[in-house]
Amino acid sequence: MIEKIDHIGIAVKDLENSFAKFKNIFNISNYHQETVEEQKVKIISFLIADVRIELTAPTDQDSPIHKFLEKRGEGIHHIAFKVDKIIEELDKLKNLGINLINDSPVDGAHNMKIAFLHPKSTNGVLIELCTEK
Numbered sequence: 001m002i003e004k005i006d007h008i009g010i011a012v013k014d015l016e017n018s019f020a021k022f023k024n025i026f027n028i029s030n031y032h033q034e035t036v037e038e039q040k041v042k043i044i045s046f047l048i049a050d051v052r053i054e055l056t057a058p059t060d061q062d063s064p065i066h067k068f069l070e071k072r073g074e075g076i077h078h079i080a081f082k083v084d085k086i087i088e089e090l091d092k093l094k095n096l097g098i099n100l101i102n103d104s105p106v107d108g109a110h111n112m113k114i115a116f117l118h119p120k121s122t123n124g125v126l127i128e129l130c131t132e133k
Contacts, residue, residue, distance in 0.1 A: 001084055002081045002082070002083055002089070002129075003081070003082045003084060004050075004081070004082050005051055005079060005081060006052060006080040006081060006128075006130050007045065007051065007053065007054045007079075007080045007130075008051065008052075008053055008054065008076060008078075008080070009076070009077040009078040009079070009080065009128070010053065010054065010055050010056065010074070010075065010076055010077060011056055011057075011065050011068050011069055011072075011074055011075060011076075012055050012056065012074050013057065013069055013074060014057065015042055015043075015044055015055060018055050018057075018074075019031070019044045019055055022053070026046070028046045030046065030047070031044055031046040032044070032045045032110070033045075034110075036108060036109050038106055038108075039063065039064070039065075039107075039108065039109075040058060040059050040060040040064075040065075040066075041056050041057060041058055041059060041063055041109075042056075042057050042059055043055060043056050043057075045109065045110070054080075054109065056077060065077065077126060078116070078125075078126040078127065078128045079125060079126075079127055079128070080114070080129070081127065081128070081129055081130070082130055082131065083129050083130070083131050084131065086105050086113055086114075086115060086129055087105065089129055090102075090103065090104070090105070090115055090129070097121075098118075098121045098122070099117070099120055099121040100116070100118060101118050102114070102115035102116050103115075105129075108130060111132065111133050112130040112131060112132060112133065113130065113131050113132075113133055114128055114129065114130045115128070115129050116128050116129075117129070
């Protein structure tokens, strides 16, 4: 079951420069930074009210974020929804005819397991499902 919006992912070319802008806009003092090797990205995330904003930059040209940036430029990349049982949720969505990018969860930031739904099945919106490991 979907519990809530967990975060909004924003694709950026220069992580530090982009974070400096957001830090000034929202007066951010607490943030989290990490590299997610499996996704080939570096992130900086912070909370605005109870929604996490995740600035995401590629660490490699094979990164999905690098490909996104080349095709579409910087901007909103995905909306992530926290789910309680990700495998059951993926099975349910697959049975409903939703195309999945990830048939099974992979490692993501914040010690989460994640999986993406294909935007062709969700009106052009890349949706991520995430759950704590």
